[in-house]
Structures are given as C-alpha cells and as structure tokens.
Amino acid sequence: MQTFSHVAELAASSAALPSEGDVLAALAPRFTLSPNGRPRTVRRTWLDTFDWRLHRAGFTLEYVTGPRPAELVLATAAGDQVTQPAGRQSWPAMAQDLPPGPVTAVIRPIAGSRALLAAARATSAVEDLRVLNPDTKTIAWIRIDRITVNQPAAAELPARLQVTPVRGYQAQAQRVGELLAAGAGLDGHPGRPLDAALAAAGQRPEAYSNKISVRLSPGMPARAALQAVLLQLLDTLEANVAGTIRDIDTEFLHDLRVSVRRTRSALKLAGDALPAGLPARFRAEFKWLGDLTTPTRDLDVYLLNYDEMAEALVSATPAELEPFHTYLAWRRVIEQRALARGLRSARFSRLASEWRGALTALTVPKAGERAAGLATTRLRRAHRRVLRQGRAISADSPAEQLHDLRKRCKELRYLLEIFASLFDPQAYQRALKDLKGLQDCLGEFQDRQVQQEEIREFAAQMLADRTLSANPVPATALLAMGELAGGIGRAQLQARAEFAERFGEFASPASEGRFQDLTESAAETGGAGR
Amino acid sequence: MKIVATYNIKGGVGKTSTAVNLSYLAAQDGLRVLLWDLDPQAAASFLFRIRPRVKGGGKALIKGSREIDDSIKGTDFADLDLLPADFTYRNLDLVLGATKKPTRRIARLLAPLSDEYDVIFLDCPPGISLLSESVLQAADSLLVPLIPTVLSLRTLDQLTDFIGGLDGQRPEVLAFFSMIDQRKRLHREIAERLPAERGDVATATIPALSQIERMSVERAPVGAFAPHSRAAQSYQALWAEVRDRLL
Numbered sequence: 121m122q123t124f125s126h127v128a129e130l131a132a133s134s135a136a137l138p139s140e141g142d143v144l145a146a147l148a149p150r151f152t153l154s155p156n157g158r159p160r161t162v163r164r165t166w167l168d169t170f171d172w173r174l175h176r177a178g179f180t181l182e183y184v185t186g187p188r189p190a191e192l193v194l195a196t197a198a199g200d201q202v203t204q205p206a207g208r209q210s211w212p213a214m215a216q217d218l219p220p221g222p223v224t225a226v227i228r229p230i231a232g233s234r235a236l237l238a239a240a241r242a243t244s245a246v247e248d249l250r251v252l253n254p255d256t257k258t259i260a261w262i263r264i265d266r267i268t269v270n271q272p273a274a275a276e277l278p279a280r281l282q283v284t285p286v287r288g289y290q291a292q293a294q295r296v297g298e299l300l301a302a303g304a305g306l307d308g309h310p311g312r313p314l315d316a317a318l319a320a321a322g323q324r325p326e327a328y329s330n331k332i333s334v335r336l337s338p339g340m341p342a343r344a345a346l347q348a349v350l351l352q353l354l355d356t357l358e359a360n361v362a363g364t365i366r367d368i369d370t371e372f373l374h375d376l377r378v379s380v381r382r383t384r385s386a387l388k389l390a391g392d393a394l395p396a397g398l399p400a401r402f403r404a405e406f407k408w409l410g411d412l413t414t415p416t417r418d419l420d421v422y423l424l425n426y427d428e429m430a431e432a433l434v435s436a437t438p439a440e441l442e443p444f445h446t447y448l449a450w451r452r453v454i455e456q457r458a459l460a461r462g463l464r465s466a467r468f469s470r471l472a473s474e475w476r477g478a479l480t481a482l483t484v485p486k487a488g489e490r491a492a493g494l495a496t497t498r499l500r501r502a503h504r505r506v507l508r509q510g511r512a513i514s515a516d517s518p519a520e521q522l523h524d525l526r527k528r529c530k531e532l533r534y535l536l537e538i539f540a541s542l543f544d545p546q547a548y549q550r551a552l553k554d555l556k557g558l559q560d561c562l563g564e565f566q567d568r569q570v571q572q573e574e575i576r577e578f579a580a581q582m583l584a585d586r587t588l589s590a591n592p593v594p595a596t597a598l599l600a601m602g603e604l605a606g607g608i609g610r611a612q613l614q615a616r617a618e619f620a621e622r623f624g625e626f627a628s629p630a631s632e633g634r635f636q637d638l639t640e641s642a643a644e645t646g647g648a649g650r
Numbered sequence: 651m652k653i654v655a656t657y658n659i660k661g662g663v664g665k666t667s668t669a670v671n672l673s674y675l676a677a678q679d680g681l682r683v684l685l686w687d688l689d690p691q692a693a694a695s696f697l698f699r700i701r702p703r704v705k706g707g708g709k710a711l712i713k714g715s716r717e718i719d720d721s722i723k724g725t726d727f728a729d730l731d732l733l734p735a736d737f738t739y740r741n742l743d744l745v746l747g748a749t750k751k752p753t754r755r756i757a758r759l760l761a762p763l764s765d766e767y768d769v770i771f772l773d774c775p776p777g778i779s780l781l782s783e784s785v786l787q788a789a790d791s792l793l794v795p796l797i798p799t800v801l802s803l804r805t806l807d808q809l810t811d812f813i814g815g816l817d818g819q820r821p822e823v824l825a826f827f828s829m830i831d832q833r834k835r836l837h838r839e840i841a842e843r844l845p846a847e848r849g850d851v852a853t854a855t856i857p858a859l860s861q862i863e864r865m866s867v868e869r870a871p872v873g874a875f876a877p878h879s880r881a882a883q884s885y886q887a888l889w890a891e892v893r894d895r896l897l
Contacts, residue, residue: 250726256869257699258726287731288723 126290127201128283128297131310146303147251151296156248156261162186164242164267165211166314169234170363170372172326177230180312181223183209186246192223197312201284202226211238212368233424235369239325240317241271251283251296260285260293267313275320277313281306328359330375332382336541338492338642342393344484345491349538350386351479353379358472365460370420373459377417380410385534390498393489398478405471412462418570419452429604436600443597444604447582495539496639502532503635510558510623519569522619526562533559544641551638554631561615561622568612575605651764652897653757654771655789655821659805661776664795664828666693667862668888669773672793674871675889677730681768684722684731688742688785689775692735698725699869700734707738711759712745718759727874731767743780752780754818757788769897778812786813789821791896795828795856798840810850824895826852826888852895854888857881 144153165183168174174181182193183206192206204221212235215228227236244267251260261284267277281300285293301308310316318325334348357379363372384406391399426445430438462468509525533555540548579601582593625631654672656665666689673685687694692702700723710716722731746752760770774785786792794809796802806825813820827841845853856862861872861881868875872882 255699255701286724286726288721 125201125284125287127195127199128294128308129199129310130281130283130297130300130306130308132279132281132306142304143300146299147296150254151259151292151299152252152256153262154250154252154258156250159245159247160187162188162244162246164244165238166240166242166317167211167236168239168314168325169231170237170368171234171328171330171375173230173232173234174227175314175325179227179230180314181227181236183211192218192221194223194226195312212236214369233369234371237368238271240269240314240321242267242269242277242313242317244268251293253289253292258286259289260296262296267317269317269320272318272323273321275317277316277320278307278310280310280313328356330356330378332537332540334541336491336539338490338542340491341484341486342390342489342491342494343482345494345539346386346390346393347479347482347484350383351476353383353386354472354476354479357383361463365463367456367460370424373413373417373420377410377413380406380413381530382534382538384410385531386538389502389531389535390494390538393494395482402471402475402478405467409462409468409471412459415455416452416459418574419448419455421567422448422571422574423452429607432607433600433603436596436603440594440596441600441604443582443593444578444601447578451578491539492542492642495535495542495642499532499535499539499639502528502535506532507627510627513619513623515620519565522562522616523566523569526559526566529555529559529562539642542642543638547634547638547641550634554626554634558622558626561618565612565615565619568608568615571608572605572612575601575608651760651767652769652791653760653789654769654791654793654892654896655774655785656771656793656795657774657782657785657789657809658794658796659776659778659809660797660802663797663802664856664862665776666697666773667865668793668795668828668856668885669771670694670697670865671871671873671885672889672892673730673769673771674727674873675885676769676771676893677727678873679889679893680729682729682766683769683771684733684763684767685771685773686733687735687773688739688781689735689773690737690739691775692737693866694773695732695734697865697869697871698732700725700732702735702737704734704736704738707736708742709738709745711736712742712755713749714759718763726870739775746780746784753783753787756781756784757819760788783816786816786821787818791892792821792823793892793896794823794825796825796851797829798827798837798844800840803840803844806850822896823850824852824892825850826891827855829858830855831858852888852891854884854891856884856888859884 147153163185165185167181167183178197180195180197182195184191184193185208190206190208191203193201193203195201202222204223205219207219209218214235215224215231218224244265246266247264249262249264250258251262253259261282263282263284265280265282267280269275269277283293283297283300297308300306315325332349332352334352336345336348357376360372360376360379363369364376384403387394387399387403387406391403423445426448430441430445433441506525506528509521509528513521513525533552536548536552536555579598582597656669656672658665666687669685669687673683677683685694685698687702695702704711704721706716711718711721718733722733724730725732746755749755756772763770772785772789774782792809792813794806796806810823813823827837827844830837830841832838841855845851857880859879859881861876861879864876865872872879872885876882
C-alpha cells in the first residue's frame with residue numbers, strides 16, 4: 121500500500137483569494153503564517169487514459185513542471201495525495217515507461233495497456249506558506265494556487281488553497297482548514313480542478329466509453345432504436361480514428377474494430393428494420409474497413425502476449441526468440457502505416473460521412489415493429505443458430521466449423537450488447553456469463569489456430585526477407601519459434617478438448633432457461649408497443 | 651536503512667549538535683531521515699521546536715503497546731522527521747530491564763521503519779546503561795564526538811574495549827574531534843595528529859564556534875540559518891566523511 125497524505129483543499133469563489141489580512145485574521149491568535157520560498161509559476165498537465173480509467177477509479181493525476189524538478193502528483197477524491205519525481209516527460213506516454221515510484225505503482229495496473237494523455241493543461245501561480253504554532257513550529261503548509269487553464273479552452277479557475285499537514289500535526293492542520301473555511305470564506309469542498317478545467321471548455325470527464333450506453337425503451341419504434349445504437353457506434357468509431365492513426369496505444373484500434381463489428385452484426389441481423397437497400401449499400405464498405413484493421417490487430421495480439429509466451433519457453437531462451445520480436449515489431453510498423461493510410465483515405469471519410477448522413481436522414485414510421493420485438497426475435501434467431509451449429513460439431517469436425525461457430529457467438533454477443541438496455545440487468549448478466557464461457561473457449565481455439573498459421577508464415581518471411589537485417593536469421597531463433605509453435609498448438613488442443621464441455625454448458629436446459637428469461641424480460645416491459 | 655548513534659560516555663561533548671546537524675544534512679542530500687531524541691533533556695526536540703512528549707511515554711514506546719509511527723513528528727525540513735524525547739525517558743533503563751532481551755529492544759523497535767527511512771540517527775544520553783547497550787546493539791555505526799584532551803582519548807579506548815566485548819552485532823566506531831578551541835595548543839596538536847595515527851578518528855573536525863551555540867537561539871540546524879558559515883561548512887565536511895565511511 122502506498123503512503124498517501126491527506127491534503128485539505130479549499131477554493132475561493134473567484135480567481136482572487138481573500139487578502140492575506142483576512143487569512144491571518146481567520147487563523148489568529150493560535151496560528152501565524154510565514155512565507156516558504158518565493159512565489160513561482162508551474163505548468164500542470166492533467167493526465168488520464170482516453171477512456172478515463174483514472175477518473176473512474178477516483179484518481180486525479182498531474183504532471184507538474186517548473187523551477188523545481190518535475191513531479192507526478194496523484195490525488196484521490198477524498199483529498200489524499202502522493203508524489204514522486206517524474207523526470208522530463210512528453211505525453212502521451214505509457215504508465216510502464218514512467219520512472220518507478222509510489223505514483224506509478226498505483227496507476228500502472230489501472231491504466232493497463234492504455235496510454236496517458238493530456239486531458240487538460242494549465243499554468244499556475246503558486247505561493248507556499250508555512251503555518252506556525254505558538255512555538256513557531258511549522259505544523260502545516262499552505263499552497264495558494266491560481267490556475268489559468270490553457271487547454272482544452274482558456275479559462276481562469278477559482279483560486280485554490282491546499283493545506284498539507286506536517287507529520288504528527290494532523291489535528292492542528294485540520295483546525296487550520298476549518299478556520300480558513302469559516303473565517304476567510306473559502307469553500308471547504310471544491311470539486312476536482314480537472315473537472316473545473318474541462319467544464320470551462322464545455323467538456324466533462326468520463327465522456328468516452330467503449331460500451332453502448334444509449335438507453336432504449338422497449339416500446340420505441342425498432343428503427344429508432346437501431347438508429348440510436350448505430351449513431352453511437354459511429355461516434356465511438358470516429359472517436360478512435362485519430363488515436364489509431366497516431367498509434368497512441370493498441371486500444372484505439374481495438375475499440376474502433378469493435379464498433380465496426382457491432383455495426384456489421386446489427387446490419388446483418390437486424391438490418392431489415394432499416395429501409396430496404398440501406399444495409400446492402402454499406403455492408404461491403406464496413407467489411408472493407410474491418411479487413412483493413414485486421415493485420416495490425418493480429419500483430420498487436422501477438423506483441424501483447426509476447427512476454428508471457430517468451431517466459432513460457434522451456435528449451436529455448438527468451439533472448440533466442442528476440443529476432444522474432446524484432447520481426448513482429450517491424451511488420452507492425454508496416455501494417456500500421458497501411459492502416460493509417462486507409463483511415464486517412466477519401467474512401468473512409470466518404471463511408472463515415474455517408475453513413476452518418478444516411479442514419480440521421482432516416483424516417484421512423486410510427487406504426488410497425490417495436491424495439492423489444494426486434495430485439496427478442498433477432499436474439500432468439502441468433503441463439504438458435506449458435507445451438508444448431510454447435511450441436512453439429514463433433515470431435516472430428518474441422519477447425520473451420522468451430523471458426524464459424526465463433527462468428528455466430530460474436531453476432532449473438534453483439535446483439536445482446538446492442539439491446540442491453542432493454543433487458544432486466546440481472547437476466548442480462550446471467551445470459552452473458554453463459555455465452556462468455558463458450559466464447560472464451562472458441563476464442564482461444566481460433567486465436568491459436570491463426571497464430572500457428574502465422575508463425576509458419578513469419579518464419580518463412582524472416583528467412584526470405586533480407587531488408588530486415590543484413591545477417592541471416594539465427595537457427596536458434598527459428599528453433600525458439602518452433603517451440604513457441606508447439607506451445608501454441610498444445611494450447612489449441614486443450615481448448616478443443618474443452619469445447620464439448622463448454623458447449624454442453626451453454627446448450628444445457630438451465631442455460632436455455634436463462635436465455636428465455638432474458639428475452640421475456642424485454643417482451644414483458646415492451647409489450648404495450650407490440 | 652542505516653542506524654547511526656551519536657554517543658559518548660561523557661556529556662557536553664556535542665552529541666546533540668552533531669545529531670541535529672548531520673540529520674539535517676542527510677535529509678538535504680535526499681535521504682529519508684529520522685532522528686530519535688533519546689535524551690530526557692530533550693535538546694534535539696527543542697532545537698526542532700517540537701514538544702518533548704510521546705503519547706504513553708517511553709514505557710508504551712519501548713514495550714510496543716503504542717505504534718512508534720504514531721509518535722513521529724515532521725520537522726520543518728523535508729525528509730527529516732523526529733521521534734521526540736519525553737521526560738519519562740529518564741526511566742528507560744527500568745522499562746528496558748523489564749522486557750525480554752532488553753539489549754535487542756531498540757533494534758526490534760526500529761526494524762519496521764526500514765521501508766520508510768534511509769538513515770535513523772539516535773541521539774543518546776551520556777553514560778553507560780542498559781539503554782546505551784541496546785543502542786550499541788541496534789546501531790550500524792557509532793559517531794563519537796571527542797574533546798581533544800588526553801582524558802577523552804582514554805574514554806574512546808574504554809568505549810572501544812567495551813564494544814569489543816559485546817555479543818552479536820558490533821557497530822563500526824568513528825570518533826571525531828568536537829568543540830576544538832583553536833587558541834589551545836593541545837587541542838590543535840591532538841586534533842591534527844590523531845586522525846593520521848588512528849583509523850577510527852575522522853579527519854573532519856568541528857571547532858568551538860559561536861554559530862553552533864546560536865542553534866539554541868535560532869532553534870534550527872546551523873545549515874538552515876547560517877548556511878555559509880564556518881560552522882555549517884565544518885558539519886558539511888563531517889557529513890561527507892560520515893556518508894563515505896559509514897553509509
């Protein structure tokens with residue numbers, strides 16, 4: 121556990137603070153003030169991941185530079201703070217690339233594979249004061265902070281005052297905070313400065329999420345429901361384009377791909393709720409977009425799992441496998457360039473703008489199918505298809521058959537997610553859990569299948585490709601890749617062996633009952649409009 | 651974590667001034683430092699303007715019925731904390747005597763602080779007692795201020811012999827000359843000759859200077875109120891030697 125120290129925050133009602141005389145009067149006669157160093161100007165950069173993981177976890181992270189060495193300051197919503205030296209950094213940056221310390225120890229597991237981006241930037245005029253007790257002992261530090269936000273929009277925030285207790289003097293420091301709040305007219309419960317900086321630009325934190333958050337009502341027209349979901353999916357897709365092109369972290373591409381897949385599933389399985397001809401017009405283009413993203417994502421999956429795979433080697437050493445890593449990274453650079461070209465192309469902008477145009481121009485008939493009806497019929501159909509294809513799979517079935525089943529499961533999953541807000545939340549979670557177990561097994565099987573095919577291709581390409589390195593690929597690297605392929609093959613066999621049991625669970629009467637409960641939960645609430 | 655005790659059987663030789671100034675300089679060097687004022691006279695606590703009071707007194711601290719952590723106070727300087735003295739420390743020998751393995755007690759109390767501090771300075775009261783034995787067992791190094799007289803050299807030899815006879819861990823001893831009166835030839839001679847002759851005597855010395863006496867008026871380490879003074883420079887040189895030889 122990291123040592124956080126409590127910092128009381130107070131804020132004035134405007135950019136100006138009460139006069140020093142007012143502050144002194146509020147603290148007298150018990151405490152006096154003394155300056156602590158010269159006033160200085162610092163630059164603040166508030167950091168979070170694109171999907172606001174720190175904010176959601178209740179943290180605010182700041183990178184502070186100025187006359188003193190740069191530092192990272194992590195604060196909890198309750199006002200506890202921990203600080204560490206940061207060195208010179210530029211953003212975006214991955215948390216694991218920051219120097220180790222008490223701040224990075226907390227944020228690394230939260231940020232995970234997501235980069236830290238500048239959410240807002242500001243310049244601060246900072247003044248430090250000591251609060252002295254009758255022994256003229258410092259019992260707390262007061263920091264006065266006048267923040268001028270530069271990004272996302274220029275704004276001046278109400279002046280803030282932080283009271284940090286000296287160790288062992290928490291009670292006295294708390295009293296100082298109370299006296300200031302009561303006597304100097306300061307707000308003892310100001311919000312987070314990052315929230316204020318964003319609000320000044322009309323933004324809010326946690327605005328982005330890769331989850332489908334539109335609230336559908338069961339009785340709304342099916343087409344309106346589909347329109348709302350598809351528009352949100354397009355928003356999510358577009359929100360991730362810049363980050364994917366800049367290659368900030370792997371999750372931009374992941375979220376972009378998921379939006380494309382959800383859109384394609386909706387078009388395929390519920391497209392008939394849209395005007396005739398519309399789904400057909402866009403399906404091919406969305407397939408093109410999906411295919412465009414596949415090579416880079418496949419390499420991302422390889423590279424994200426690389427360390428784990430290298431550590432699992434028994435005969436070969438991770439060092440011997442290193443040429444493979446170099447090759448993967450080099451291939452990724454090439455594929456990423458092609459992906460960025462595709463996302464910058466006229467074809468992509470045309471697709472996005474025409475799709476948005478078509479969705480916003482949709483006319484919604486008053487009569488006709490309702491959202492709940494659309495959701496239940498399509499879900500039941502997708503569910504039946506999964507059961508049918510799954511039951512046809514025997515121990516001798518070829519890999520393609522499992523691959524097809526995986527696709528059907530994904531379609532079912534996307535439909536569930538698209539219509540999630542129509543169902544009873546508990547019934548939804550139970551049905552999702554049943555499906556997830558099967559999906560994990562099929563995903564493992566198929567990913568390993570692809571990886572095995574790829575590693576063979578990679579080996580051949582590494583031998584053939586002389587542009588990567590003047591030296592031939594060492595035999596030890598190929599042997600290590602062979603061992604890796606063996607490990608991947610074993611994992612695939614294991615997934616294959618588990619399939620029958622996983623599918624059995626999904627196709628069990630109990631699981632079918634849960635699925636029925638789910639669809640009925642939408643039908644019940646949406647009955648009026650059907 | 652290193653534990654450094656400033657210790658001498660004799661009183662009034664500059665133990666507290668050394669502990670206060672060296673702990674200040676260590677913190678200025680970026681080390682996380684704790685100073686434990688073990689002397690019931692509470693001079694180190696006074697110099698850091700911290701009231702000499704520990705909740706539950708020395709007994710609760712030594713017996714472990716109160717967390718040592720709760721009694722630590724921050725000084726006015728970054729990375730420098732103080733465990734204050736308490737008047738009840740005058741009875742520490744009795745409290746220690748009532749515990750199991752009394753000479754290992756201080757070491758056991760300080761062990762949990764090893765993640766939090768890089769150096770702990772122990773400012774000890776004069777005399778040879780159960781407390782000083784426990785300090786000698788806990789300390790990695792012993793910093794012994796000496797007034798350059800023949801008698802104080804005898805005291806150093808007595809101390810070295812005494813440490814030689816201890817069981818278990820023995821601290822490394824580094825003596826240095828303190829309160830050198832430049833007007834006295836004997837002081838000058840001994841302070842110049844001894845470091846060359848004996849490996850356990852530091853070359854850095856601390857002269858008798860009015861700035862050091864002013865500490866009790868300013869209630870701060872010399873480096874904080876007279877950073878360019880000769881006194882501050884002398885402590886700086888001593889700290890450099892202590893850091894190189896003991897840490």
